[in-house]
Amino acid sequence: MLRYRLTAYFEDKAIEAQVAQTVIVIAEDDQAAIRMAKTAVAPDAVGGRVTTIKVLEKAAIEPGVVFRGDPYLPFRKPFIPTPTRVAGS
Secondary structure (H helix, E strand, O other): OOOEEEEEEEEHHHHHHOEEEEEEEEEOOOHHHHHHHHHHHHHHEEEEEEEEEEEEEEEEEOOOOOOOOOOOOOOOOOOOOOOOOOOOO
């Protein structure tokens, strides 16, 4: 299996403007990836027509960490009960 990042170009029927939309697809080959992207985007396109689909990335899927975000300061720390100390211990 391969992971594809594609950009689909089409005329959006909701806003009646030319738009580009990124689509991430997991597929076995190029033709299947393009077909899946077109099927996903076509309902939003005028007449179901997708002008162009451009393959931006193509990589084999391997087990492991896919994404790791930047560290941040949370609003609150999760509550973790800590044992209380007994006097004289």
